[in-house]
Amino acid sequence: MDPREFHNALRIMWNLDRHELVEAGVIDADQEGHWLAFRDHPHATAVRMNDKRFDRLCKLVESRQPKRSAA
Structure with missing residues (x-):
């Protein structure tokens, strides 16, 4: 995980809704x-x-990360 992905993961966590956390079993x-x-x-x-x-929770956050482009 690079710094941008980490920063995005923190933002994703702040924007998760209750129903999403419940559905994911978090x-x-x-x-x-x-x-x-x-x-x-x-x-x-x-x-x-x-x-x-x-x-x-990690799986849920990872599912929200933008897909990496092939370099």
Whole structure:
């Protein structure tokens, strides 16, 4: 990941909606506190996630990254 991709990943995290996180299995639909924590502090919340949820979040963020062009 280059600096531009990393910066974009941080932006992507800030723009994820609750339903997207639930559908990806990053947070549970019935856990309002998890959503509020992620909404208010997505990066800090991500650092505190267990490995399984963090892996799901990474896949979700990666799916939003622009495709790399072949050099």
